Amino acid sequence: MPEITKERILREAQEITGGSPTPERAEELAGILNVLFAALDEASANVPFEAEPASLHTALDQLARD
Amino acid sequence: MSTEIPTAIPSDILSSSLVDIAEAIRSKKLSSVEVVSASVARAEKLQPVLNSFTQLLGEEALDDAKKADAELARGELRGPLHGVPMAHKDMYYRAGHRTTCGSKIRKDYIADTDSTALKRLLDAGSIYLGGLNMAEFATGPTGHNAHWGDNRNAWNPEHIAGGSSSGTGSSVAARIHFGGLGSDTGGSIRIPSSINGLVGLKTTNGLVSRYGVMPLSFTMDTVGALTRTVRDNALLTAIMAGQDPLDATTSHRPVPNYEAAMAKSIKGLRIGVPRNYYYDVTTPEIKALQDASIAAFRDLGAEIIEVEVPDMNLPTHMSNIVFNAEAVTYHGKWMRERPGDYQAQVFSRYEPGLYMPAEKYLKALASRVDLLRDFCDKVFSKVDVLHTPGLSIGVPSLADTDVEAGQGMPEMVARLSWTTRSNNYLGIPSLAVPCGFTADGLPAGFQLMGRPFSEAQLFQLGHAYQGVTDWHQKLPTLAS
Numbered sequence: 001m002p003e004i005t006k007e008r009i010l011r012e013a014q015e016i017t018g019g020s021p022t023p024e025r026a027e028e029l030a031g032i033l034n035v036l037f038a039a040l041d042e043a044s045a046n047v048p049f050e051a052e053p054a055s056l057h058t059a060l061d062q063l064a065r066d
Numbered sequence: 067m068s069t070e071i072p073t074a075i076p077s078d079i080l081s082s083s084l085v086d087i088a089e090a091i092r093s094k095k096l097s098s099v100e101v102v103s104a105s106v107a108r109a110e111k112l113q114p115v116l117n118s119f120t121q122l123l124g125e126e127a128l129d130d131a132k133k134a135d136a137e138l139a140r141g142e143l144r145g146p147l148h149g150v151p152m153a154h155k156d157m158y159y160r161a162g163h164r165t166t167c168g169s170k171i172r173k174d175y176i177a178d179t180d181s182t183a184l185k186r187l188l189d190a191g192s193i194y195l196g197g198l199n200m201a202e203f204a205t206g207p208t209g210h211n212a213h214w215g216d217n218r219n220a221w222n223p224e225h226i227a228g229g230s231s232s233g234t235g236s237s238v239a240a241r242i243h244f245g246g247l248g249s250d251t252g253g254s255i256r257i258p259s260s261i262n263g264l265v266g267l268k269t270t271n272g273l274v275s276r277y278g279v280m281p282l283s284f285t286m287d288t289v290g291a292l293t294r295t296v297r298d299n300a301l302l303t304a305i306m307a308g309q310d311p312l313d314a315t316t317s318h319r320p321v322p323n324y325e326a327a328m329a330k331s332i333k334g335l336r337i338g339v340p341r342n343y344y345y346d347v348t349t350p351e352i353k354a355l356q357d358a359s360i361a362a363f364r365d366l367g368a369e370i371i372e373v374e375v376p377d378m379n380l381p382t383h384m385s386n387i388v389f390n391a392e393a394v395t396y397h398g399k400w401m402r403e404r405p406g407d408y409q410a411q412v413f414s415r416y417e418p419g420l421y422m423p424a425e426k427y428l429k430a431l432a433s434r435v436d437l438l439r440d441f442c443d444k445v446f447s448k449v450d451v452l453h454t455p456g457l458s459i460g461v462p463s464l465a466d467t468d469v470e471a472g473q474g475m476p477e478m479v480a481r482l483s484w485t486t487r488s489n490n491y492l493g494i495p496s497l498a499v500p501c502g503f504t505a506d507g508l509p510a511g512f513q514l515m516g517r518p519f520s521e522a523q524l525f526q527l528g529h530a531y532q533g534v535t536d537w538h539q540k541l542p543t544l545a546s
Contacts, residue, residue: 004421008421009421012421013420013421016402016420016421017401017402017405017420018402019405021417029417029418029421032418032476033418033421033422035383036383036386036387036390036418036426037426039379039380039383039384040383040384040387040426040429040430040433042380043380043381043383043384043430043433043436043437044429044430044432044433046436047429047432047433047436049429049432053431053432053434053435054435055435056271056285056434056435056438056493057271057272057315057317059435059438059439059493059518060270060271060272060317060438060493060494060518060519061317061319061518061519063438063439063442063446063517063518064270064319064517064518064519064520065446065517065520
C-alpha cells in the first residue's frame with residue numbers, strides 16, 4: 001500500500017501551493033516519494049526514536065581518527 | 067570593459083599552479099597586475115565560448131592588483147594568496163555586491179554580509195575576479211542554465227561543464243585562473259572536478275564555515291575549492307578551514323598542517339576498492355582508468371584491499387529526503403509566488419519536498435548517525451580510504467543531458483551523482499582527482515573518501531598520485 005498517492009497530492013496541492021500539478025506529474029511525485037519512504041523504513045528500522053537523535057557533528061568528531 | 071594588458075606576459079603564467087603563481091608574485095618575479103591582466107584577457111576571450119562567468123569584474127580586479135603590487139613594494143604581505151586572481155561560484159556573499167546564485171529570482175540580490183570562506187581567501191590577499199556561472203541555486207549536475215546561459219566544457223564546448231559548480235570547473239580547467247570556490251551538497255564540487263580534469267574537495271561537514279553562503283540543503287551543504295593540483299587545494303582549504311563564531315556547526319578542531327602531511331610517504335596506507343555498489347553503473351572505459359589509478363597507488367607502496375560496502379542506496383535515498391525537505395524550507399515561498407521564475411528542471415527537483423511529511427524528514431535526519439557509524443565500521447575499520455570513480459560515465463554532451471524536467475531527468479541526475487550523493491548525508495570528506503581521458507578526449511577522475519576530518523590523508527594520497535602522473539598538467543586546446 002503506497003504511503004502517498006496521486007489523489008492525496010492533488011488534494012493537498014491546492015492548499016500547499018495554491019496550484020495543482022497535472023495528474024501525470026502527481027503520479028510521478030507519488031512514485032518518487034514512495035521509493036524514498038520505502039528506503040527510509042529500512043534505514044530507520046533500528047533507530048529507537050526514544051530520545052533526541054545523536055548530533056551528526058558530535059558523531060563526526062568521535063569517528064575522526066586523531 | 068577596458069583592460070590594460072602588459073605587452074610581455076610569459077605564455078605559461080596561467081598554466082602555473084596556484085602555489086607557484088603566489089610564490090612568483092610574492093618574490094616579485096611577476097606582478098599581480100601582470101597575472102590579473104592575463105586572467106582578465108583570457109576570461110574575456112573565452113566567455114563567448116565557455117560562458118564561465120555571470121559577472122566578470124576586470125577593472126575592479128586590476129585596481130585591486132595595482133594596490134597589491136603597491137603593498138608588496140612597501141614590504142606589506144597580506145597573506146599566502148597576495149595578488150593572486152581567483153573567481154568563485156556566484157553564491158558567496160560580499161557585502162554591498164551582487165550575488166546572483168545563478169538564478170533569475172536573485173539576479174539583482176545585493177548581500178549585506180560577507181561569506182566567511184570568501185573573506186578568508188580575500189584576507190589572505192587574493193583578488194576577486196568575478197562571480198562564476200553555476201546551476202540555478204546550485205541545483206543540477208550538468209551546468210545547464212536557462213537564465214545565464216549554459217556553461218560549456220573547456221575540453222570540448224559541446225559537452226557539459228558539470229554542476230552545480232560549473233563555472234569554477236570550466237574556468238579553472240581553461241586556465242583563466244588557478245582555483246576557486248564551489249559548493250557541494252550532493253557532488254557539486256566533485257562532479258565538475260571529474261568532468262573538467264580538476265581536483266575538488268568535498269570537506270567534512272563542519273570543517274569550513276557556511277556563513278554567508280547561499281543555502282540549498284543546510285545540513286548537507288559544504289564549502290570547498292576546485293583547483294588543478296592537490297597542493298593548491300590543500301593551501302586553499304587550510305586558509306578557509308576552522309572554527310567560525312558565525313557558523314555554529316563549524317568544528318573546534320585545530321586545522322592540520324596539510325603541507326606536512328603531503329610530504330609523507332603513502333607506503334603502507336590501505337586503499338579500499340569497493341566490491342559492490344560503486345561500479346554498478348560504471349562504463350568499461352571509466353573502469354579501466356580507475357584500475358590504472360589503483361595500479362599507480364600500488365606502485366607507490368599503498369596496500370590495495372577489496373571491501374564490501376553497506377548498501378549505499380540507503381544513504382543516497384536519505385540524502386534525497388533531507389534535500390527535498392530543506393530545499394523547500396528555503397524555496398517554498400518563491401515556489402508558491404514565482405514558480406515561473408525557476409527552470410522546470412530545478413522546480414521539479416524541489417517539488418517532492420512540498421509533500422514531504424515532517425515525520426519522514428525527521429526520521430531521515432535521526433537515521434544519519436547510525437548509517438555513518440555503519441559505514442565507518444564496515445569500511446574504515448579495514449582501510450584508510452575508499453577509492454571509487456569520481457564520475458561513473460564519460461562526460462555527456464550538452465544535448466544529451468538537456469532533459470528539462472522530462473522523464474529522463476531523475477535517472478540522469480542519479481547516474482551523474484551515483485558515487486557522490488551519499489557522502490553529503492554521511493558528512494565524510496571526499497577528494498576528486500583527475501586520472502586520465504576517455505577516447506573522446508574528455509577527462510575522468512577518481513574519488514578518495516575518508517573518515518571524518520581526514521582531509522590531510524586525502525591530500526597526502528592525492529599529492530603522491532599527482533607526483534607520478536601528469537594528467538593535471540594537460541592543457542585543453544583552447545587554453546594552449
